[in-house]
Amino acid sequence: AQKITQTQPGMFVQEKEAVTLDCTYDTSDQSYGLFWYKQPSSGEMIFLIYQGSYDEQNATEGRYSLNFQKARKSANLVISASQLGDSAMYFCAMREGRAGNQFYFGTGTSLTVIP
């Protein structure tokens, strides 16, 4: 089974609107971390936000927030007030708590912000 699933290959959002990028994960560990990265067309991978499995509150970083639903094993990224510069690929990733520190990436979602 895939550890990280991103079912939206491409998304469009109007500038200044909010958008949710979906991510579901699969793990039997109780302790794990969830991450989102942004990859603009220039190619670099930029770390956006982190959520730990034991964190009681959803993580937020500026306009980024993580909608963490543990029972559903989902970790959706919410971008508020979209900007043209948000157009990029977005990757969800997970690190499990067991020794070995395996880091799993999803296949990514391409977000286009429309002016």
Add this chain to the structure above:
Amino acid sequence: DSGVTQTPKHLITATGQRVTLRCSPRSGDLSVYWYQQSLDQGLQFLIQYYNGEERAKGNILERFSAQQFPDLHSELNLSSLELGDSALYFCASSVGTSGRVADTQYFGPGTRLTVL
């Protein structure tokens, strides 16, 4: 700027050749990861080193090898290059504490390899 450096930024070479990609991790990070990103296969984990020792191996071909040196910089060696090896190669680093789930990976800018 993530603090991870990679050289060179671009590399163009011919089939059958050998190249070396270099990565310097962020200050204080002991773990280095290598990834290959191609259009048709997404982001593929190749290999991880921690403080000079290989820790995890992913989909790394036998023609590829890596090492991490005592100063913690790492090199990825790609030999007998094929057209299909053309890709963006990323290095990432993290503190590397085993079992620490908040151990964020920070990525370098990547090396874009083109094999002609």
